[in-house]
Amino acid sequence: MxxxxxxxxxxxxxxxxxxxxxxxxxxxxxxxxxxxxxxxxxxxxxxxxxxxxxxxxxxxxxxxxxGPGFDMEQARRRKTVADVLNVSFPVTFFAYYGRTGAAGLHTFLDSEFWQRRPAQPGSVFPPAATASAAFAGFLRASDWIDRQEDWVGEAFAFEDAHLFGGATTDPYRDRAAGRPRLVAGAWTAEATFDVPAYGGLLRERGTVDPWTEALLLVKRWPAPLAVISVPAGERVRRVRLTGATVAALRWLWDTGTPVPEGAAGTPAYARAVGAGLVDGAVG
CATH class of the missing domain: 1.10.10 (Arc Repressor Mutant, subunit A)
Structure with a gap:
């Protein structure tokens, strides 16, 4: 040489x-x-x-x-993972990364939730499903959500339930009570503001302002929202409810909410039946 x-x-x-x-x-x-x-x-x-x-x-x-090559690879991985989580948890991840920065993302990537996530041979890095599940598990196990404002916890609860929530009705209790319920396997994610729309506003503002400032500048407006997820084979059908319809139909998924008098005769209930959301429907 x-x-x-x-x-x-x-x-x-x-x-x-x-x-x-x-x-x-x-x-x-x-x-x-x-x-x-x-x-x-x-x-x-x-x-x-x-x-x-x-x-x-x-x-x-x-x-x-x-060295610079290693630094570039770390930055590339951060961006690739962030791009996935920004889609699956648009509000929660914006708040998390905006407030913890690269150090917070590396804390997640160094956690057992990320390190031990299941492999998906042949997938593009990082697989959205396992990356999202790892992030959700990481936040559930940490106290970061508890140290944030209530709206951050509400956004995470909505986004977590939207992706991973299980059935929100007790079929045996409902059947014994003779009350209609959501179809088998369905679950609901509910919030007092439009979480997906707010995530879009944050991303838009985040293109011109630092994320920390966007979190302070972009306001949330009360707008009841419930998204009902219904398994349909290998896919999941989503039905979006807003405004007064959420309160009118909450009794379908919240067994602690009493059935309003005459609820089965309301237009909201009729639309829910027509959309295939109700099991044990009465007319």
């Missing part, structure tokens, strides 16, 4: 000699796992992970996880 070739690699001869380590005693499984963890870690967490390695392995991993 000539001098020009060495200069092209960014190493001089002395530097090349210093990189000749005894690799025989290295634990390559640990090297690979630590490098992967550092790729997703904050700077403080990187220091912890390096400190836990034997000196020889620490030198190898430290060199491989520093």
């Amino acid at each position: 000539n001098r020009d070739a060495l200069d092209h690699t960014g190493l001089d001869r002395a530097g090349l000699d210093r990189t000749r380590l005894d690799h025989a005693g290295l634990d390559y499984v640990r090297l690979t796992d630590t490098t992967w963890r550092i790729l997703n870690a904050t700077p403080g967490r990187r220091a912890e992970l390096l400190a836990a390695l034997p000196p020889a392995e620490r030198a190898v991993v430290a060199e491989g996880t520093s």
Whole structure:
């Protein structure tokens, strides 16, 4: 190898000699796992992970996880993951990233929820379903939501239920009471403001203002919203209810809400029956 070739690699001869380590005693499984963890870690967490390695392995991993190329790869991964979560949790993720920044995203990526998410061979990184489930699990297990304003918790509850909520009715109790209910397997996500619309406003404002400022400037207006999800084979059908219709039909999914007198004769109930939302319908 000539001098020009060495200069092209960014190493001089002395530097090349210093990189000749005894690799025989290295634990390559640990090297690979630590490098992967550092790729997703904050700077403080990187220091912890390096400190836990034997000196020889620490030198190898430290060199491989520093420099502009590694920084660019971290930034690329942040953007790719953020693009997915901005779709599945438009309000919650905007609030989370706007208030925690890159450090908050790396805290999530370093968590067991992200690290242990199921693999999906052949999928494009990151698979939306597993990435979204990991983020939801991470927030449920943390106290971050509890430390935010009520509207952030409400937005997360809506978006979480919209994606992952289970059936919201007790068929046995409803059947015993003889009251109509949502069709089997259906579930409801409900909020006092239009969470998806608010997410769109945040994204629009976030293109011209820092996200922290957008969260302060974009207002929320009371607008009752309920989205009923009905399994249909391998797909899920969504029915959106707004305004007074939400209160008029809440008794269908909330067993704690009494059935209003004459509810089965209202136009809202008739539309719900016509949309195939009601099991045990009465006329």
